[in-house]
């Protein structure tokens with residue numbers, strides 16, 4: 001099977017410091033992948049490169065069936081090509097209901113004013129309810145988003161990204177600040193989302209990564225140190241030395 005995203009030989013230097021060093025990474029069209037590694041390993045920078053926020057000095061980033069180069073696209077073109085990214089801090093509209101946040105996300109390509117003042121269409125209503133079900137907020141649709149728990153806000157934001165139907169979803173440290181029950185729900189949600197798209201999750205919480213039950217890529221000093229099942233990589237002596245053993 002051909003890969004959805006193929007990053008190869010990518011390097012990025014910030015003021016003489018090589019944050020990403022000849023990195024290669026690929027993921028299939030319906031695959032869940034965890035990325036782990038010590039602070040400063042380049043995990044967030046990797047996501048910045050894929051989303052077009054940071055331009056590599058060398059290497060290639062190829063996308064989709066036509067192996068299109070993402071390096072030729074700007075951030076909004078990459079988002080439109082099907083790359084969605086969730087940041088650590090939720091960016092939901094706190095004064096709006098869960099329903100309205102999802103409705104706005106469905107119409108994101110329209111003008112902001114049109115989004116605010118147009119009424120949801122029946123097809124949108126069905127989709128909004130499906131999304132709410134998928135993220136576990138079906139009972140919260142009428143609630144103001146600002147009243148949700150931290151975890152619920154994170155799920156809402158994932159739902160808002162799913163509304164855009166990305167082919168690749170990038171999620172940076174979703175478990176931070178979540179209760180155990182919220183973390184469990186989040187793993188379920190991400191596993192479900194990865195049945196129909198590629199999902200890359202950066203996460204420090206090893207129990208969370210274990211529950212994801214997927215292939216793991218270990219980054220260190222901007223390169224892939226090890227890759228495979230969690231059991232495989234956690235037995236790797238290099239991984240123990242630079243990450244787990246500390």
Ligand SMILES: Nc1ncnc2c1ncn2[C@@H]1O[C@H](COP(=O)(O)OP(=O)(O)O)[C@@H](O)[C@H]1O
Nearest residue numbers: 014015019037038039040041042043044045046
């Ligand atoms: N815009 C930037 N300018 C300068 N240095 C940066 C920039 N972004 C990241 N870095 C550096 O690159 C390295 C990798 O950072 P990052 O990708 O955030 O690591 P991680 O997410 O794995 O903790 C770090 O040493 C960080 O300080």
Ligand SMILES: [Mg+2]
Nearest residue numbers: 043044045172
């Ligand atoms: Mg980071």
